[in-house]
Amino acid sequence: MEYMIPGNLVVAVMIFAIGAIGIMWRRDAITIFMCIELMFNAANLGFITLAQSLGKPEGVAVFLFVITIAAAEAAVGLALFIKIFDDRENIEAEKLDLLKR
Amino acid sequence: MFLKILYHLFVFLALFGSLMVVVSKKAIYSALFLILTMLTIASLFVLMNAQLAAALQVIVYAGAIMVLFLFVIMLLNLGKQAPLSRRSRPVRWLGLLFGVGIGAQIIAVIYSGFIPPAETTAAASVTIDHVARLILTDYLYPFEMISVLLLVAVIGAVVLARRHLVQGVETVTETAEKAGK
Numbered sequence A: 001m002e003y004m005i006p007g008n009l010v011v012a013v014m015i016f017a018i019g020a021i022g023i024m025w026r027r028d029a030i031t032i033f034m035c036i037e038l039m040f041n042a043a044n045l046g047f048i049t050l051a052q053s054l055g056k057p058e059g060v061a062v063f064l065f066v067i068t069i070a071a072a073e074a075a076v077g078l079a080l081f082i083k084i085f086d087d088r089e090n091i092e093a094e095k096l097d098l099l100k101r
Numbered sequence B: 001m002f003l004k005i006l007y008h009l010f011v012f013l014a015l016f017g018s019l020m021v022v023v024s025k026k027a028i029y030s031a032l033f034l035i036l037t038m039l040t041i042a043s044l045f046v047l048m049n050a051q052l053a054a055a056l057q058v059i060v061y062a063g064a065i066m067v068l069f070l071f072v073i074m075l076l077n078l079g080k081q082a083p084l085s086r087r088s089r090p091v092r093w094l095g096l097l098f099g100v101g102i103g104a105q106i107i108a109v110i111y112s113g114f115i116p117p118a119e120t121t122a123a124a125s126v127t128i129d130h131v132a133r134l135i136l137t138d139y140l141y142p143f144e145m146i147s148v149l150l151l152v153a154v155i156g157a158v159v160l161a162r163r164h165l166v167q168g169v170e171t172v173t174e175t176a177e178k179a180g181k
Helices: A004-025 A029-054 A058-088 B002-023 B027-047 B051-076 B089-110 B128-135 B140-161 B172-180
Strands: none
Touching (some): A004 B002, A004 B027, A004 B089, A029 A058, A029 B002, A058 B051, A058 B140, B051 B128
16 A cells, blocks of 8 residues: 555656646647546546545545536537537647637 | 556556557547546556545546547547647647656655655545545535536536527638628
8 A cells, every 4th residue: 555655646647747748749629638638537546545645535525526527528528529520520629710810 | 465466557557548548540549548547547546445436437437428528529420530730840849848847847746755654554544434524514515516517517518519409590610701701
């Protein structure tokens, strides 16, 4: 159990960094969205690790809130993607520049 | 010893899965590797005795949210068109530098002694009992607010995603084209 605590935190940081790199590396909006979910997961892993190692239930409560926000975000974001796809047949993030004109 | 081997296997799978989410060429493979990552993170929760978190991770994340993702990918038929970025090279390498930099910084903080050492394993067990008491007493207000947020998000998703139910409503591009003329 003891070796898991710094180990899990490092794994969480690495997954978070991979997600952050993915957001800047990818072009299609849906993969960028999946990278955001990856970052949510990394944050959750950190919260749960510290909650278990320090014996505090607050971390699990925050985990609950994060998971709910992720669900709400996924619902609204994917609805937006369907709408954008209807409009222009692709969901490449760099072509969504209507507000820049 | 067995647990240690299992732990390292799960760590490897989680990192491999998250890397493949970014690298995969097709969106559907990214989604499947994301499910793998979420399930291995749930296994890490089980190894830490966080059964409630593991169950929620499997049911809500790997179940509900990822089914939504897969459903949208299949609905939009995003088979081939998901290549890596065509952005200018400096931006991509700047992004890589940013990611590695933020990771290195947080790891440095973890090993700088900022986080207190773990107590003995006997004290470190958070069960569903503690969590339920907490969210229904101290965190009752955020708990109710998050329920309202979820309701608003569901209504918003339904309103956003319906297809041409109202006659005479034009798309965003049509509006822009008219404005441009």
